[in-house]
Amino acid sequence: MSKTLSQETKNLIYSYLDASCNLYGLIPIKKIFGIYNSQNEPVSEEDFAEVISDIDFDNVFYYFIGHEDIFEDAEETRITDKVLVAEYILIDGFEDYFYMREMQMGIDYYVPEKKQLLKYADQYYFEKTPEFISVRAFFRNMPDVDKETADSIAEDIMLVMSLEINPYQSCFNEAYVRNLKFNQQQEDELRMLLYELNRKVRKNYYCGHNLDEIDQM
DSSP: OOSSSOHHHHHHHHHHHHHHHHHHSEEEHHHHHHHHHHHSSOOOHHHHHHHHTTOOTTSSSEEEEOHHHHSTTOOOOOGGGSEEEEGGGGTTOSHHHHHHHHHHTTOOOOOOOHHHHHHTTSTTOOOOOHHHHHHHHHHHTSTTOOHHHHHHHHHHHHHHHHHOSSOHHHHHHHHHTTTOOOOHHHHHHHHHHHHHHHTTSOOGGGTTOOHHHHHTO
């Protein structure tokens, strides 16, 4: 472990890793290093590498992936040349990893100011946009749905939308598994609300951007 950096700085670096996992899903470690140095007193790449080499992967929700993890006989990758990958992307091997890399290609990473970025170090954090409030209100206003259940459905929908390209069926499934039923008017209203929400959700596939921002690029 680096002895040249304070524990406070080390903990801050770990927070940047956690935030990057949750906001981006997949991101080169050198990019995280650059973001960190752009928002804080810069550290050397050597010190940064030494700090992150001490990560206990049993206690985080990501991995560092290098060429040697994917290709046989590949030389070991320097840690700062590896990629941070959220563990959910690797559940079924590397197929989703390559798909995510392809989807992110050519897109600049969305980098909010430091205070906002570090909110994503909490794995449960998401932006409570007006569109989210509308979806939550829809469920809160349903007969026989208590506030706790309504909020739980809305929050699970946000998670689904951040991780999926076409999330609509999965979003409805969050309601169906709780035995909710909709008439045609309710279903049409919910579909419109989900469409509006999906345009504002920050997605791993789009390097933390939302669909409205992608369409403006």
